[in-house]
Structures are given as structure tokens and as C-alpha cells.
Amino acid sequence: MDTIKKYLESMFEHLPKTLEVMRAKDELYSMMEDKYNELISEGKKENEAIGIVISEFGNLDELAEGLGLSKVLDDLVSSDRRYVSRQEADDYVDAVVSRRFMLSLGILLCILSPAGPILLDSIATATGLNLFTGIGVAFLFLCAAVGVGFIVFSNYITKSWSFLNKQPCYIDDETIDYLKSEKEECQTGNGMLLAVGIMLCIVSVIPVIVLDAALNVPIISDGVGPSMMFTLAAVGVFLIVFSSGRNKAYKKLLSLNKKVFAREILQQFADAPDNGPEKSVKIERVTGEVVESDYKDASYSSYDKPEQSSDSTEKKVKNFIKVMVKDYWKSVLCIYIIWSFFTFSWGSSWVIWPLAAILRKPIEQYFLGGKH
Known part of the structure; x- marks a missing residue:
């Protein structure tokens, strides 16, 4: 049965871990187990019984309709998700x-x-x-x-x-x-x-x-x-x-699976009738802060907000800081070289490196929301 279990795991490893899929997996395992025990009781050898079970239940495409997985497999084929x-x-x-x-x-x-x-x-x-x-x-x-x-x-x-x-x-x-x-x-x-x-x-x-x-x-x-x-x-x-x-x-x-399934849930909410701010609260409860922010970026950019000048100094400064934080170590290197050469304080300027290493995570979380 260990061979059958491993084969079953390989059949379902690329499918999303939803309740529907897990229920179908349990049902298929029960069917395979019953067939295996039946063959053993008939006097079949273990390897022969395993081969028959796999040949009869080993094609998920043929069993999809009976297991209620047709839509899941269709969505998987049409999805742009990449398996790693x-x-x-x-x-x-x-x-x-x-x-x-x-x-x-x-x-x-x-x-x-x-x-x-x-x-x-x-x-x-x-x-x-x-x-x-x-x-x-x-x-x-x-x-x-x-x-x-x-x-x-x-x-x-x-x-x-x-x-x-x-x-x-x-x-x-x-x-x-x-x-x-x-x-x-x-x-x-x-x-x-x-x-x-x-x-x-x-x-x-x-x-x-x-x-x-x-x-x-x-x-x-x-x-x-x-x-x-x-x-x-x-x-x-x-x-x-x-x-x-x-x-x-x-x-x-x-974090890859979390992002994939969060995006799928987000898309379901995005396709549903709009409920305004209440909708974003539901998304936050289901998928977490990351998806909520993605949803707001995609759907609420034109929501009733006061118009802001794209040329404002404050916005330019924030965008500049975000670019600097994305290339964190390059920015630290530039600051280190400029500070050291202009002040010639080589005896103390090296302190920037341990400080930068310690402060990197909170700085990225503050300016990039932990997405970098």
C-alpha cells in the first residue's frame, strides 16, 4: 500500500490543496484500497495487485468527472501558474x-x-x-x-x-x-x-x-x-x-503557495459584485494584508479619493526613497563611499555597514511593506 500511497501523492501534488481536492483524494484512496484488498483476497501477489490498481485508477483525467475534479483540472490547464x-x-x-x-x-x-x-x-x-x-x-x-x-x-x-x-x-x-x-x-x-x-x-x-x-x-x-x-x-x-x-x-x-492561492481568492472577490470597503475587509480576513494591498492597488486606485498632484514634491521624495530601498546595498555603498571620501573619516564610517545590516529589515518593511 505504500507504493499506492506514493503514487496517489504524485497524482495530486500539482493540484491546489482545497477541500474539494482533498475530499476527492481521500475518496480515490479508499477506492484504490478496496480494489487492492479485493485482489489480494483473490490470491493475487502484492506487485501484481499494485499494478492492476494503478492501471485502473492511475489516470486522473479519466476519473476527474466521477471525483468532481473536472473544473479543477480545467482551471489548472488554463492557469499561468508555474510549478517549481x-x-x-x-x-x-x-x-x-x-x-x-x-x-x-x-x-x-x-x-x-x-x-x-x-x-x-x-x-x-x-x-x-x-x-x-x-x-x-x-x-x-x-x-x-x-x-x-x-x-x-x-x-x-x-x-x-x-x-x-x-x-x-x-x-x-x-x-x-x-x-x-x-x-x-x-x-x-x-x-x-x-x-x-x-x-x-x-x-x-x-x-x-x-x-x-x-x-x-x-x-x-x-x-x-x-x-x-x-x-x-x-x-x-x-x-x-x-x-x-x-x-x-x-x-x-x-511563501509561493500562499501568494498563488491568495491571488485566486482575490480574483474571485474581484469578479464578484462590488461591495465597497466591506469587500476589502472580507479579502483581508481570507487572504491577509498582502492580498488586500494588492487588491486596493488594482481596484481602488480610482475609488473616491482626493486628487493628488503627481508632481508633488512629497510624492517624488517617497518614490525616490522606495527606489533607494529596493537597491538597498548599492545605496549603502554609495553613502559609505561619499561620506568617507568627503569627510575622510575612514576610522568611523565603517559603522554604516553593521547598522545597515541590522536596520535593513525594518526599513524595507516600512517603505516597501515587506514585499521586497
Whole structure:
């Protein structure tokens, strides 16, 4: 019977998990079980009985009318929903992790870039060789250039997965259980990376304080100490940013079915007679805030609202902020470079990275409603 159960699951894995479908699934399983037991009582071998049951009940298209699934199958064929297999889910998680690694590495290099000039300039001062100063400046621009390159390139790693945001997609129950299990297993590791990253950012100032107080050697206090601070901060931010990549991928995949079925419910309400604001309340109760906001965007844009000037300064500012938040790390990088070069406060400007990592989620939820 385990073989029959697995085959039954494969027959229904692409169908929406509605009461109608689940009732039909239970009914079909009962029919298959009765037939299997009948064949066994007649003296058929287990494998032979399983083969007969599958050949008789294994075509869902032929059984759809009797099970009351004709409309469900017709809707599924005409739907633009895309099925995401378990292998594709794994590939997507790997792509997101790779993207986050490249992004984290780019940020690390940008934060680390001032460490070279600081250390080598102190060596140049101690030795009288200005060559070290030039090497330090070259190191700064090289690190910054490579870091920016990694950050820009990271956006292209998941380009092939843009369909997850552009069209309704769904995953089956087996994939859902698998992703939930994987998500639970990675929680401890992600938490450890985050904790170590925050710890390194906090203790990064210790080398400057200790070496400056303990040793009265300029090359140590003015060069080694500050360069160690940038190194610890860079590694800490790297761990903070990288730690959330895998978890973010799992959350994205596990939210696919919710979005698909929410859109279907939304469409049913949208096609029904209009009940004004009362209608949006019903949608919120059934599908949640995300769909309600989508519905308002689609259907209430022309609802009785005071006219607002599209050229208003306030609207332009809000749109600009939303664009900046969508390209969050690029915006942080621009602020970091502009602030550091104009103020030359490399000793403190690195603080923007751990702060940006901590504040990213609330900022995105506030300005983008958690949809990014």
C-alpha cells in the first residue's frame, strides 16, 4: 500500500490543496484500497495487485468527472501558474546563497579598503619610504573597485529566477516539508554566524584602544591597531550579511503557495459584485494584508479619493526613497563611499555597514511593506 500511497501523492501534488481536492483524494484512496484488498483476497501477489490498481485508477483525467475534479483540472490547464520542483527549489537556494556570498565579499572588500593606506602610511612614516604610501592608496582603490564589482555582479546571479516575482508559482507538499526541514536545520548555523558577526563588529575597536595604550610605537598604534579594526569590522559585517541568505531563500519558496492561492481568492472577490470597503475587509480576513494591498492597488486606485498632484514634491521624495530601498546595498555603498571620501573619516564610517545590516529589515518593511 505504500507504493499506492506514493503514487496517489504524485497524482495530486500539482493540484491546489482545497477541500474539494482533498475530499476527492481521500475518496480515490479508499477506492484504490478496496480494489487492492479485493485482489489480494483473490490470491493475487502484492506487485501484481499494485499494478492492476494503478492501471485502473492511475489516470486522473479519466476519473476527474466521477471525483468532481473536472473544473479543477480545467482551471489548472488554463492557469499561468508555474510549478517549481524540488530540484529547482534546491538550485534557487544555492543561487541565493551564492548571490549573498558575492554581496558579502564585496562589502568586506569595501570596508577593508582603508586598512591598506592606514597601515602602509604608518610604515612609510617610520621608514621614510613614500613608496609604501603609494602602494596603500593603490590598495584602497583596488579593493574598492573589486568590492563594487562583486556587489554589482551579485545582482545577476539570481536573474534567471526573476519569474518567482513576476508570475504565480507553487510547490508541492513534499517540497514544502523538505524546505521546512532544511530551514530548521540551518537556523543554528545562521544564528551562530550572526552572533559572531555582531561580536566582531563590537570588539573591532579593542585593538585600537589596547595597542594605543600599551605600546607607544607609532607604527603599532597608528597603523596596526586601526587596520585590525577595519579587518575585524569587515569580517563581522560579512558574517552578518551572509548569515541571512539561506533563510531568506527558504522563506521566499515557502511563501509561493500562499501568494498563488491568495491571488485566486482575490480574483474571485474581484469578479464578484462590488461591495465597497466591506469587500476589502472580507479579502483581508481570507487572504491577509498582502492580498488586500494588492487588491486596493488594482481596484481602488480610482475609488473616491482626493486628487493628488503627481508632481508633488512629497510624492517624488517617497518614490525616490522606495527606489533607494529596493537597491538597498548599492545605496549603502554609495553613502559609505561619499561620506568617507568627503569627510575622510575612514576610522568611523565603517559603522554604516553593521547598522545597515541590522536596520535593513525594518526599513524595507516600512517603505516597501515587506514585499521586497
